[in-house]
Amino acid sequence: MISDNGLYTLSIFLGSCAMLLIVLYHFLEVNADDSTQAERAADPKDEKSGVGAARRRTSSAAAGAGAKS
Secondary structure, eight states: OOOHHHHHHHHHHHHHHHHHHHHHHHHHHHTOOOHHHHHHHHOTTOTTOSTTOOOOOOHHHHHHHHHHO
């Protein structure tokens, strides 16, 4: 059977490992190169790409906006 001291040491070790893995995961996630964002910026047909690009209204949104005015 495991002693109280052994259980305490094991829990401290596993908790420390878990925290280090969480910090490592967040570090890698923040510094990861997002290839999908780079592909979207290179696509000239994308509505959101470019400075000052405006989003088009869909037919239902345009009809709703016209009815309210």
